[in-house]
Amino acid sequence: MLNKKVKEIMTTDVITTTSDIDVVYAFEKLMEYKISSLPVVEDDILLGIITATDVGHNLILDKYELGTSVAEIMIKSVVTISPDDTLETAIKAMKDSIPSSGIINQLPVVEDGKLIGIISDGDIIQELF
Numbered sequence: 001m002l003n004k005k006v007k008e009i010m011t012t013d014v015i016t017t018t019s020d021i022d023v024v025y026a027f028e029k030l031m032e033y034k035i036s037s038l039p040v041v042e043d044d045i046l047l048g049i050i051t052a053t054d055v056g057h058n059l060i061l062d063k064y065e066l067g068t069s070v071a072e073i074m075i076k077s078v079v080t081i082s083p084d085d086t087l088e089t090a091i092k093a094m095k096d097s098i099p100s101s102g103i104i105n106q107l108p109v110v111e112d113g114k115l116i117g118i119i120s121d122g123d124i125i126q127e128l129f
Helices: 023-032 052-060 087-096 121-128
Strands: 037-042 045-051 106-111 114-120
Touching: 023 037, 023 045, 023 052, 037 114, 045 052, 045 106, 087 106, 087 121, 114 121
Parallel strands: 045 114
Antiparallel strands: 037 045, 106 114
């Protein structure tokens, strides 16, 4: 099972945002679709990612001024994975990419610099069990 390729179980219909969108609208999109992260793309090229946890936390603390754009707050050094990588590689990337005891729960799937899918910890768990 762990040798299965990411492309076999990834979601290809990825909900994304652009960098010029207001943070509040991006957060609304996260909540509307009940997703935990939103890749930031321009012409299918992955520029960054925002997470519901980060954005929600900072909105509650009132850290953003009106008109703050996604470009100003997105994580630019995004951990990604290739469609031909195995689930084992994806699990290791999710676990090893955060220095603390945390885990990344979604990995954008990138091929030739373009976002072609996303894989979540939930996708992997469903596949394994």
